[in-house]
Amino acid sequence: MKLEYSSSLNGASYLLFELKQVVKLKKLGLSNEEIRKKVVEDNVFQFANPSRIKRTLPSIMRRLDRIDDVLASFMLEESIGTSKIINLYAIMKTDQLFFEFMDEIIKEKIQNNNYLLEKKDINVFFTAKSEQSKKVASWSDINIEKLKRAYMQVLYESGMLRDRHSKELNRLIIDEQIKNHLIHIGDSKFIKAMGN
Structure with missing residues (x-):
């Protein structure tokens, strides 16, 4: 399903942190509604506002639905690095445009040992998508600028960017158990999109 x-x-x-909280609740046997x-x-997420x-919960619940019991256990029992990779996977599984960004830009760069992510790479990606998709073309410039920042934030927090200000990419080290499980469930394209 596309x-x-x-x-x-955005x-x-x-x-x-928020995804881990709902994964814990799911492991306790609560239904999505509960x-x-x-x-x-x-206020499980401890948000002041x-x-x-209400703004973030729908996205988090969509991610939760993409995490099976095996990944949920990894997320709660393994290292923070493992949790970050599973979250990145869940984001790609629930956001087609972000998956394509990872698959077309990040994977390509890492495969070619080009670890510099330049502003023009992101601009070219969004320009191409707005030419291919009426929906993307209809988004305001402000919305697209915010989305570019959100993509960079995801890359930084997942460990794919060395630091917030550099544009230098890291090759993620993905635990063999996660790799094998994702291959087993038919999701190897997401491992490839992370540059592995």
């Missing part, structure tokens, strides 16, 4: 292009990363970019209710009522919960 996802629609979306700019939802309101819900990385959110690793998780939603608990997150809102108990309740409207932020």
Whole structure:
């Protein structure tokens, strides 16, 4: 099933802590509806502004639905690096445009040992997508600028960018257990998109 292009990363970019909280609740046996209710009522995400919960929760729940029991266990029991990779995978699984960015720009660069992500790379990507998609073409310049920043934020927080200001990419070290599991469930394209 091909996802629609979306700019939802603007309101819900990385959110690793929040995803881990809902994964814990799922592992406790709560239904999605019970998780939603608990997150809102108990302010599980510890947001100062309740409207932020309503903005981010749909994206987090979509990511949760893409994480099977095996990945959920890895996320809760393994290192923070493992959690970051699973979150990056869940973002790609729920955001077609971001997946294409990873697959067409990041994978290509890492495969060619070109670790410099320049502004023009991102601009060329969004220009091409707005030529291919009426939906992307309809987005305002402000929306697209915010989305570019959100993409950079995801790359930085997942460990793919060396630091917030450099444009130098890192090759992620992905645990063999995760690699093998994603291959087993037919999701090897996401490992490749991360440059592995």
